[in-house]
Amino acid sequence: xxxxxxKVFLLPYEQAVNELKIxxxxxxxxxxxxxxxxxxEYVIGRVKSVDSIKExxxxxxxxxxxxxxxMQDIAGIRIxxxxxxxxxxxxxxxxxxxxxxxxxxxxxIANSKPSGYRSYHMVIKYPIQQATGVKDILAEIxxxxxxxxxxxxxxxxxxxKYQGDFPKDINARLKRAAEASFMLDEEMSxxxxxxxxxxxYFSHQKGPEPTLSKxxxxxxLDSK
Numbered sequence: 001x002x003x004x005x006x007k008v009f010l011l012p013y014e015q016a017v018n019e020l021k022i023x024x025x026x027x028x029x030x031x032x033x034x035x036x037x038x039x040x041e042y043v044i045g046r047v048k049s050v051d052s053i054k055e056x057x058x059x060x061x062x063x064x065x066x067x068x069x070x071m072q073d074i075a076g077i078r079i080x081x082x083x084x085x086x087x088x089x090x091x092x093x094x095x096x097x098x099x100x101x102x103x104x105x106x107x108x109i110a111n112s113k114p115s116g117y118r119s120y121h122m123v124i125k126y127p128i129q130q131a132t133g134v135k136d137i138l139a140e141i142x143x144x145x146x147x148x149x150x151x152x153x154x155x156x157x158x159x160x161k162y163q164g165d166f167p168k169d170i171n172a173r174l175k176r177a178a179e180a181s182f183m184l185d186e187e188m189s190x191x192x193x194x195x196x197x198x199x200x201y202f203s204h205q206k207g208p209e210p211t212l213s214k215x216x217x218x219x220x221l222d223s224k
Contacts, residue, residue, distance in 0.1 A: 004064070006050045013075040015128050016137040017045040020077050020100075027093070037196045039086035039093070041146065045077045068138070072104070072123045075139035080149050083192050084109065084185050087120050087143045094141065100126045103138065109148075115171075116178025117152060119144040147181040 024043045031038035048056075053074060056062065062070045081087050087109065095102055104123040112118045120143040127134050144152065155174055158166065166174065188195065 010047055010050075010074070012128055012130060012135050012137055013047045013139075016075045016126050016139055017047055017077065019128065020075075020126065020139065020141075021045045023099070024077070024079065039081055039083075039089040040079055041082050041086075042080040043077065044080075045075075048074045048076070072138045073140035075126075075137060077139060077141045078149075079141060079143045081143065081145050082195075083189050084145060085189060085192065087145065090143050091120060091122065094122060094124070100124045109144075112178070112182075115155065116175045117155065118148045118178065118182060119152065145185050147184050151178050151181045 021043055024040060028038045028040040028043070031040075048071075053067075053071065056071060057064070057067065060070075068074075079090055081090060091105070094100070101124065102122055103125050106121045109118045109120055122141045122143070124139050124141060126137050126139055128137055151174075154177075158170065158174070162170070
């Protein structure tokens, strides 16, 4: 088999991530400029490293010639929202877009994983323009609240230490923390109107919305 040129292979994925971040951040800005609540709070993205791709290929028995269709998260976008209701609004917004198509979706909010993990995952097909023509790229979009993201980030860090085999006490604590996190989201939803009203007042007092161009991009977007 011909040795893969990884730099060339990953180039369209990098383009897709960069374009999607710009478009989604612009969508947030549009809501803010109109003086409306934006369902999008933060947008970050990444392209899997070569080592991470190789490790997943081995773990999931993905053949090299099927890499582009069988590994759906080489390009990854994460959208963070304030409220659970915002997540489903973002899902609807993505379904309505004409510059991408939804291939697959998994609702881990209504149906959380046994670990307590909650998030909404969408796999999209996104066309990019190359010198040789149009190329369709598969990308995974994870949509979650800030509270869900906090829990997931901690769980992901612990997973590096325990490789998924958590001690029973740690596993039990993580599950309780996941439930507490979701209870926080539910409570915030109950006073969502008051929160949004206060935020709009604060926004008018402090002036223009700061740019999102310097958001942290080092956070892991690996699928659960």
